[in-house]
Amino acid sequence: MLPAAVSDTDPAIDPLSAVTHPDPYPYYRELATHRPFFRDQRLGLWVAAGAREVAEVLSHPECRVRPPAQPVPPVLAGSPAGDLFGRLIRMNDGAAHAPLxxxxxxxxxxxxASIAAHRAAALAELLDADTALSAGRINGFLFTLPVVTLADLLGLPVAVDRATAAAAAGHVAAFAAAQSPLADANAVQAGADAAQWLGNWLADAVPAAGPLPSLHQAARAAGIDAQAVSANTIGLLVQACEATAALAGNTLLHLGRGTVRAGTAPEVLAAQVAVLDPPVQNTRRFLAADARLCGHDIKAGDAVLVLLAAASCIGMADGKRPWTFGHGRHACPGDRLAQALAGATVRALLARGADPAALARAFRYRPSLNARIPHFC
Structure with a gap:
């Protein structure tokens, strides 16, 4: 079972620390029910927690994914990681990125999704080092198999050998980690190196199958920069990295705790856990102009912390879609695929002898301000 509930007055929990709290859901539920939109003076952020408020923020035209004056995080600016970040559709607003x-x-x-699960099973064999299933190996599978599977489905040459697959997934993870506000100088440098490696890899790759050749052809016909296509291909792999690792890891945890039914198909369990224990707990929006939002006058430059996990305590987005995949114009289009990849990763680990009950007794959450990612010890 989950740890004992905490009260809404517990000083050890706030909208950011909740991400890695043992059980933040009573706190989230309290916010969603009684404080659906408020100003957290200590954090210097507006907070949207109610389902209606979350939907309003994510749909508002003045709520942008980046501060208007800061399209790229300052620590990444001027590096290959910053150049790549600046081309990502999901990190930009406006008509310029609509064609791509x-x-x-x-x-x-x-x-x-069923083909994705089948390919994941085959690629798990490639990644299998035929060694004891240690906690470290499980952590590696969580961050590698979904990324490698998506790359393979797109037509990228990752199924050559284990070293190639691991290198590609490792560089995707390094670039993803560099984007975190918690990244130190070493992580930022590793992210810059990873962005350079990934850019070179995609430039040299010659997809023989999959949808990438057609994408590049359509992009050329539309006058879209080839670098933008490559950057957003990397962006798709990044989206398959931390969030999918989190979903697969949380699914293992809930199996170990008995909060989901053992024997159910892992893909179905992953869909349940996406609601029960969301991998992406929050996102942010930045006001490009003064606006009336959720009954409050918000100033240009203000930031809103959007608690997807709190909205999830009330129900699904649009009655059918887990809030963790977002809502509105920046909603993740790969929600079904992500759940299939997470389920396939869980299936592969269970087939190799992973013991969810043992894993649930020895783990911590990776430091993060928005993703709930188990790290097994």
Missing amino acids: KGLLMPMLATID
């Missing part, structure tokens, strides 16, 4: 988005979303929709 209009090509990427249909491309993702062509990837069948």
Whole structure:
């Protein structure tokens, strides 16, 4: 079972520390019910916790994914990581990125979840080092198998050998880690090196199958920069990295705790855990202009912390979609694929002898301000 509930007055929990708290859900539920939109003076942030308020913020035209004066995090600016970050559709607003988005979303929709699960099973064999299933190896599988599977489905040459697959996934993870506000100088440098490696890798890759050749052809016809296509291909792999690792890891935890039914297909369990214990707990929006938002006058430059996990305590977005995958114009288009990849990763680990009960007794959450990622010890 989950640890004992905490009260809303517990000083050890706030909207950011909740991400890695043993059980933040009573706190989230209290906010969603009684404080759906408020100003946290200590954090210097507006906080949206109610489902209606979360939806309003994520749909508001003046709520942007980056501060208007800071399109790239300062620590990444001027580096290959900053250049890559600045081209990502999910980190930009405005019409300039609409044509490429209009090509990427249909491309993702062509990837069948059942085929993704089948490819993940095959690639798990490639990654299998035929060694004891240690906690470290499980952590590695969580961060590697979903990324490698998506890369393979797109047509990228990752199934050559274990070293190639591990290198690609490792660089994706390093670039993802560099984007965190908690990243130190070494992590930022590693992210810059990873962005350079990934850019070179995609430039040299010649996809023989999958949807990438058609994407590049359509992008050229639309006058879209090839670098933007490559950057957003990397962006898709990043989205398959930390969030999917978190979803798979949390699914293992809930199996070990008995809060989900053993014997249920892992893909179904992953869909349940996406609601019960969301991998992405929050996101942020930044006001580009003064606006009336959730009954409050918000000033240009203000930031809103959007508690997806709190909204999840009330129900699903639009009645069918887990809040953790977002809502509105920046909603993740790969929600079904992510759940399939997470489930396939859990299935692969269970097949190799992973013991969820033992894992649930020895883990911690990785330091993060928005993702709930178990690290098994």
